[in-house]
Amino acid sequence: MADDAILEGEFFMNGDEACAEGAIAAGCRFFAGYPITPATEVAERMSRRLPQVGGVYIQMEDELASMNAVLGASWAGVKAMTSTSGPGFSLMMENLGLGAMLETPCVLVNIQRAGPSTGLPTLVGQGDMMQARWGTHGLYELISLVPSSPQEIYDLSVTAFNLSERYRVPVLIMSDEVVGHMSEKVVMRRVPPEDIVERRRPTKPPGEYWPYEPDDDLVPPMAIAGQGYRFHVTGLTHDERGYPVMTAEAQDVLARRLVDKIRVNRSDIIMLEEVDTEDADVIVCAYGITSRVARRAVRQARDGGIRAGLVKMITVWPFPEDRIRELASQARAFVVPEINYGQVVLEVERCAAGKARAVLVPHMGGGVHRPETVLDAIRGAVL
Amino acid sequence: MTTAVTTEKHPYDPYLRVDRMPHIWCAGCGVGPAVGCFIKAIERSGVNPDRIALISGIGCAGRAAGYVRLDSFHTTHGRALPFATGLKLGNPELNVVIFSGDGDLAAIGGNHLIHAARRNIDMTVICINNFNYGMTGGQLGPTTPLEARSSTSPYGNFDPPFNLPHLVAACGATYVSRWTVIHLRQLERSIAEAMVKPGFSFIEVLAPCPTVYGRMNKLGQGTDELHTYQSRCVVQNGADPKDAEIGLSGTIIVGKFVDTERPTFWDHCMKVFKKAQKK
Numbered sequence: 001m002a003d004d005a006i007l008e009g010e011f012f013m014n015g016d017e018a019c020a021e022g023a024i025a026a027g028c029r030f031f032a033g034y035p036i037t038p039a040t041e042v043a044e045r046m047s048r049r050l051p052q053v054g055g056v057y058i059q060m061e062d063e064l065a066s067m068n069a070v071l072g073a074s075w076a077g078v079k080a081m082t083s084t085s086g087p088g089f090s091l092m093m094e095n096l097g098l099g100a101m102l103e104t105p106c107v108l109v110n111i112q113r114a115g116p117s118t119g120l121p122t123l124v125g126q127g128d129m130m131q132a133r134w135g136t137h138g139l140y141e142l143i144s145l146v147p148s149s150p151q152e153i154y155d156l157s158v159t160a161f162n163l164s165e166r167y168r169v170p171v172l173i174m175s176d177e178v179v180g181h182m183s184e185k186v187v188m189r190r191v192p193p194e195d196i197v198e199r200r201r202p203t204k205p206p207g208e209y210w211p212y213e214p215d216d217d218l219v220p221p222m223a224i225a226g227q228g229y230r231f232h233v234t235g236l237t238h239d240e241r242g243y244p245v246m247t248a249e250a251q252d253v254l255a256r257r258l259v260d261k262i263r264v265n266r267s268d269i270i271m272l273e274e275v276d277t278e279d280a281d282v283i284v285c286a287y288g289i290t291s292r293v294a295r296r297a298v299r300q301a302r303d304g305g306i307r308a309g310l311v312k313m314i315t316v317w318p319f320p321e322d323r324i325r326e327l328a329s330q331a332r333a334f335v336v337p338e339i340n341y342g343q344v345v346l347e348v349e350r351c352a353a354g355k356a357r358a359v360l361v362p363h364m365g366g367g368v369h370r371p372e373t374v375l376d377a378i379r380g381a382v383l
Numbered sequence: 384m385t386t387a388v389t390t391e392k393h394p395y396d397p398y399l400r401v402d403r404m405p406h407i408w409c410a411g412c413g414v415g416p417a418v419g420c421f422i423k424a425i426e427r428s429g430v431n432p433d434r435i436a437l438i439s440g441i442g443c444a445g446r447a448a449g450y451v452r453l454d455s456f457h458t459t460h461g462r463a464l465p466f467a468t469g470l471k472l473g474n475p476e477l478n479v480v481i482f483s484g485d486g487d488l489a490a491i492g493g494n495h496l497i498h499a500a501r502r503n504i505d506m507t508v509i510c511i512n513n514f515n516y517g518m519t520g521g522q523l524g525p526t527t528p529l530e531a532r533s534s535t536s537p538y539g540n541f542d543p544p545f546n547l548p549h550l551v552a553a554c555g556a557t558y559v560s561r562w563t564v565i566h567l568r569q570l571e572r573s574i575a576e577a578m579v580k581p582g583f584s585f586i587e588v589l590a591p592c593p594t595v596y597g598r599m600n601k602l603g604q605g606t607d608e609l610h611t612y613q614s615r616c617v618v619q620n621g622a623d624p625k626d627a628e629i630g631l632s633g634t635i636i637v638g639k640f641v642d643t644e645r646p647t648f649w650d651h652c653m654k655v656f657k658k659a660q661k662k
Binding site for chain 1: 456476
């Protein structure tokens, strides 16, 4: 394998390209995708780079196929990724659910554009945040990360693969068009082996191994195809053997574990950055490109004598609800700017539970907030 | 007085998840015999079963993955082929077999079918064609003959069907055959040939569905439908697949239609990727 083709050093590149490089640094060696603006540069970079590092790039016939090919490759033991946007994200929902059900490590990158439908293909949106949580049918929890710069999308691509391998779950990188298309300095590194997480392999021999017999952390070790385990996996509700069982009892055991393996491990999963929250009366909760606008607004508010703070989310799902609950008993209000008409604000409001107000600062998409708009909302929140 | 012949072991047991028996297929269904042929074909092919991955979509035939003791994947409706594509490219040493139905592979999965054939991915597709959606109660499918009755064509079908061998041959499949579940030896041989042949192989298996398609079209019991095949089928190896259309009555051409050579997707892939690694 041509691992010496992994890039190290400082580069000037856009977020889409940095995302691809982060994935390669994390050990991704399979990419299946379908061209779509503004995620195309992720696929283009992968098509050039994967062959250099001994990986496989394939352009599939659509996003349904792309998501499935990624799942298949993961079951062959290869770290696999796809990228898309808007309409393609909708098409991937069906088999994102299969990924959740089969407990398949993989990474799905969504460079969000404004919607619904074809919307604004070349312009930014953050309208898929609830789709990332609830978009495929049924009961499950996935992990969603929200980078705000080319450097962060590079770093979070490594994190995404590690989390997906650790928890046997599809991980979503919920980026946006501005982060995807902006070019900045990106420092790349060869990730040391101890910082790379690999899925837990079976400790039991073929014949005794079952694909959904979980360890204490609710995550089952994963066999891969072709090694003699002769395992069965299905999108049907199944027992620990992977066999279909069409009962409410089996559904109860499985659905609880699929959700709980994320919920009970959430303190290990959730990442956020806080700025000046210790004494804050008003806290701006923001993510992706919007968090950079928010950072400036918070600084301006502080300069103007308002005790403002910032919670910059890195993980949106699972939602950092424990921390938001704590902050709700201290702050008077949360201000939530997002490039949609109110999605993550609903979670903030739920966790604030009436102890602090949650103020939405919406932007319908096609551009980012002006810092002054967020600043006005901060001022309004402390009146 | 006759006594039932019972036996502790069945010769196919090593290849079956016996702890999952009895299976869900109806009496007289053609999926079971086709699974039997596949199991015998594994032995005939000499392929190490530990290296075989079996992928199914959704439907009656799609349940095969659950019963055959191989690494097996029961995926989503229509998506067996792209899942299998990822699996094969992730580990080209795997012998990849897809076992699914006509509705799954040719309707909801039709786009994936033509592209897998075009790419000539090294895999074997066993397509059970029972002319309707059996699992959901006998709706018309992409193979239902014109004028045939189904639960969604109560006055007779007006939706022209695919000729599957013609379709996949036109898309570039390098091995194409059609048999019925009365052609057990030919079917077994055909599956074994396909499994060891590089490239995209497609085997259509006509199978009775006495519970719904057969009942709605007054074809009698499963065995009666087999007799119908016996009288209607003509073996024509090497026939032009475009002549192999299936109507509600008349001749059904079966046989091996295509057995040709073309570089596989992986062959092309390796050639180009080697060039990339030199850069």
